[in-house]
Amino acid sequence: MRLIHLGAFYSPSGPMIETVETDTELCFRGRPCKMRAPKTMPAQPAVRSLIYRGVRYSG
DSSP, X not given: OOEEETTEEEOOOSOOOOEEEXXXXXXXXXXXXXXXXXXXXXXXXXXXXXXXXXXEEEO
């Protein structure tokens, strides 16, 4: 999938998640649509070490 923001094209960096349509009906900008839910819950990433302004912490 190619996306565009302020005239610049880019591709999403995250993995694509398969979804299934649910029975829940929603209304967005006056148009009805069905809600979609993930087919399987994505695996949680391993705990990683992060750095913010030079301070290391785990997320």
